[in-house]
Amino acid sequence: MLQASRYADANYQPNAVPQVVRGNPSWGKDNYAVLFRDAAAAYQLAIRWKISGDSAYADASIKVLDDWSNKLTNIIGTSDKYLASGIYGYQLANAAEIMRSYPKWTGFPRFKDTMLNVFYPMNHEFITRHNGYGEAGLHYWANWDLANLASMMAIGILTDRHDIYQEALTYVKSGPGNGAFRNAMWHVYTDSGLAQVQESGRDQGHSTLDIALIGVLCQMAWNQGDDLFGFDNNLVLKASEYVAKYNLGYDVPWTYYTTSDGTVQTEISSASRGSTRPIWTLIYNHYNRVNGLEAKYTKEMMDKFGPEGGAYGANSGGFDQLGYGSLLFNSDVK
Known part of the structure; x- marks a missing residue:
């Protein structure tokens, strides 16, 4: 299945954009599909590299990750933007966690900065404020919290930030929201x-x-x-x-x-x-x-x-x- 996937092809080309939009065309045309497809590709290519040892897959994976860390500056939209920061944040971080051991990945420090400066602030903002509904935030269904907690935890691990990891772990165990x-x-x-x-x-x-x-x-x-x-x-x-x-x-x-x-x-x-x-x-x-x-x-x-x-x-x-x-x-x- 992995070998047949279009997202695990060493010739895969990323499609990063400076601004991801999810939730409302009035903020600009929804374009978040390019991010979830590229996140899937970065992960599948990373797995294929780990299994095969073929550096072509490693190079393709870091090409995706580098494209996003070079271009992405923010994620906007309705409250749905927090679904993007959560789901795609944890996915990109997990792909990068696999690729961090690849010696040719010189863009790793920049990628970590992107996760800390674009994704984590949104994860933290949602978990602590719930888009204006307060810390408890029971207005939002469980998956909203869970997605942002997953991203927060993954980023904490990736960047060796124990404080961020612990923030997610503590909330999972005893937080006030539905996550x-x-x-x-x-x-x-x-x-x-x-x-x-x-x-x-x-x-x-x-x-x-x-x-x-x-x-x-x-x-x-x-x-x-x-x-x-x-x-x-x-x-x-x-x-x-x-x-x-x-x-x-x-x-x-x-x-x-x-x-x-x-x-x-x-x-x-x-x-x-x-x-x-x-x-x-x-x-x-x-x-x-x-x-x-x-x-x-x-x-x-x-x-x-x-x-x-x-x-x-x-x-x-x-x-x-x-x-x-x-x-x-x-x-x-x-």
Whole structure:
């Protein structure tokens, strides 16, 4: 799948722009697609280099990263600009984390500056102010916080800024917004080992996005020696099982959820039920292969959709996660 991807071709040409627009044509024409496609390419090319050792892929990956660090100055739009700063921020930082060991990458310092000066300030601004709704920011669904926390954590790791990394980690564990794990996965059913997700009453496309971003946060923290997978008695596993089970067509328990505007969600949403995202292997690998825990529905979802690639479709939702979990997370190494 990786070899066949157009984004893993050593001849890939980047399309960086000085200003990324997401959310409102009145601010300028939406152009954020060039960023999510290039982020996918930088990551896939980096993986292909690590596997093959062929420097052509390394050169292609850093060409993408350098193009953006040379040109990008800001990200604008409606509040949707914070989705761009979060999702594409964590993706670019993860690609760069792979490429930092490439000795020919002389542009690495400049790239780190871009992440610190363009992406991180937006991540911090959103998490602390929530676009004017305050620190708690319960107006915004969980995925908004989770995306910006993922970017913040990835940037902290990439730039060796422990303060930034710790800012994200602390918020995940005890923050007031919907991205804090106990708010994102807010109701545990102790009898069934499931946890209801904050966006389950909205639609399943966003519920699965929550699981995708939670998995990214857990894996990055794990690589730094912090165990978010085990947080609050394996809360993430319970949420993964809940979302996977429902999207496989099974019934799950439901508890009424009241949104920040007072709307009472009386039932789980069937909208986008069965959503496909390449996210399940990362979670299954850790809980089952590393920790030896059962993850029945996560495994069933993983098996149903087969080997995980990346770039599922042409729209932004298909690029919200980097993918290739079947290739990258398939071992019992602790």
